[in-house]
Amino acid sequence: MIHEILPVGPLQCNCSIIGDKASREAMVIDPGDDIADVLALIHKHNLQVKQIVVTHAHIDHVGGAMKLRAATGAPILLNQNDYTLLKMLDVQAAWIGVPPPGKVDIDHSIGELDKVHAGSLIAQVMQTPGHTEGSICLYFPAQKKLIAGDTLFAGSIGRTDLPGGSFEKIISSLHEKLLALPDETIVVPGHGPLTSIGEERDSNPFLQKS
């Protein structure tokens, strides 16, 4: 598995480029910004992007999706429960003081138990509402790797005070879905350093049983 993690944009969203070494097919997850840098890595590895997956409709994760689609022809996938948030990209741009990225069109919605492929690499979609209503995580069972979006961070969890957020829902997503994964699962959060399910199960203050 080729896996490049590139922090993009002013909020340094972790954009993942995941490629299959045999077929050179790839998926890009959370192309928030800096699409020229994303494309340079895609060309460096001689990859063909087949899917653009967005973990949730916050501007720092989705802002560059249309540019990447224009450059690669790959469809953009997002859970439909975030379509309302996606219509607020101008408002979101004002929150963080960046230019509005324009309208983003979703090619289709993905939800629980859907699978996303890049060649022989397969990711299972897990719906993990809480940070936003349509937040998803992508789990690669063969590689025991989780792309967590803004649901889980090293030592913390996603904020739930923005529109569509729910603390109750994120806690239940974390306990019922993410903590069901094996301890050795590598977690790539939407921002900041990598961690593992075991590490977070042991030490993340939000995941301790009271």
Ligand SMILES: [Zn+2]
């Ligand atoms: Zn977010």
